[in-house]
Amino acid sequence: RKEVEQDPGPFNVPEGATVAFNCTYSNSASQSFFWYRQDCRKEPKLLMSVYSSGNEDGRFTAQLNRASQYISLLIRDSKLSDSATYLCVVNALYYGNNRLAFGKGNQVVVIP
């Protein structure tokens, strides 16, 4: 079973619409959670951390459900510049060492 599962999409979203996707993680001992954004042929960039209480950053809202082991991201009022791959990333301990586990990413294409 993969450490982090994401439906790669693509998610074709009309400009101005709302899009939501989530990921599941397998390691119940995971400690911290992130959404990274990756543009084509670029490095992943931290979009936001995800907390149990949920958190919002402008048009982006992230939620964490520890009981069900899933993380969600919602983008409101989509802009063309939001087109990218959104990576679900989980930090977990493996034999006492921290490392990040990545999902394959959700590809979002915002259409004019």
Next chain:
Amino acid sequence: EAGVTQFPSHSVIEKGQTVTLRCDPISGHDNLYWYRRVMGKEIKFLLHFVKESKQDESGMPNNRFLAERTGGTYSTLKVQPAELEDSGVYFCASSQRDTFYGYTFGSGTRLTVV
């Protein structure tokens, strides 16, 4: 503040050759990480340095890969001899503290083995 710098940005080599990738972390960051994305797969952990010591190298695929971080500054990742399946994008990242806070990635080295 300069970010994480990786060199070269692209490398095309023939199977059996040697390639060395370099990563310069953000100044003062003790933690340095190497990750790799093979086409069609997710980004995967390779190894983690704390200063010059290998904290965790359990993600290294095999003994053709050798990572070093002399003096606790920049790091090199050597692949010798390269195989076709080593093609991918190699990312380096650094952080002051551990991964609990997330970290900054370099722009990556795109390695193609032909």
